[in-house]
Amino acid sequence: MSRYEILMPYYGDAPLMQDAVRSVLAQSGTDWRLTVVDDGRESGVPEWFEALSDPRVRYHRNERNLGVTGNFNRCVSLAEYEYLVLMGCDDLMHPNYLETVRSAVEREPKAAMIQPGVEVIGTDGRPYGTLVDRAKRKIYAPKGPGRGLFGGEDLAVSLLRGNWLYFPSICWRTEAVKRFGFRTDLAVIQDLALVVDLLVAGESLATSPEVCFSYRRHAGSESSVKAYTGSRFDEAKRFFKETACRLDAHGWHRAAKVSRLHLSSRLHAVTMLPGAARQAGRHGVSAMLKHAAR
Known part of the structure; x- marks a missing residue:
């Protein structure tokens, strides 16, 4: 049974997007599907997906530009499986990403969000340390072994003090995300707004220490x-x-x-x-x- 919907809102660098797609195709199991939603008009992209001809991959090109938040919501509207990932089109899944998420879901089946271990990379794909990321790990993220279940006001305090999550790496319970969606009046902080919505509604976050995702940070980001x-x-x-x-x-x-x-x-x-x-x-x-x- 298919359980994991990997959604990739795309706008930008085609080679990085293609690397991101390949990293998804390296995932184990048959319980997942990748959907790429193209919010641009870059030539050659539809043809690349047509040539890929992989039944595990769906490709959609929006009729008009929806912007970042609009495309997030478009992706969510296409999700049909129990869990979804809104992966950045320049990020990379490690081969053990879905294995790690599956284990976390089995351990904490009621969690609406799963944050696995993440490494930060630069535009060149090499490890890239920033003051922001050091602060996330050393100051704001919970201390301990890295595997746990968090929620309520304590988690709200922690994330509002310093958002230590890596949004594109999170696996979400689809029903929970569809219940709220992303606020259309926000262009950058919409991910934290969704998390606050879920926490107020009584949902929880599971964490797993296994590093299985590369989050790309570069100065040209939105x-x-x-x-x-x-x-x-x-x-x-x-x-x-x-x-x-x-x-x-x-x-x-x-x-x-x-x-x-x-x-x-x-x-x-x-x-x-x-x-x-x-x-x-x-x-x-x-x-x-x-x-x-x-």
């Missing part, structure tokens, strides 16, 4: 470009303020306080100052300082 102009942080400030009010109403006052403070987001703005100065000049520096100072 989030990095928006950060340099300040638009990412404008969105983040609005989200954290709204979430604080929502969590106070829900009775999660500790989490609301952390969201209102959003200290890690403000510190991140400080670390972005050199890049903002190079990429966006005085306007970028001003936006970073404004966010850092609340």
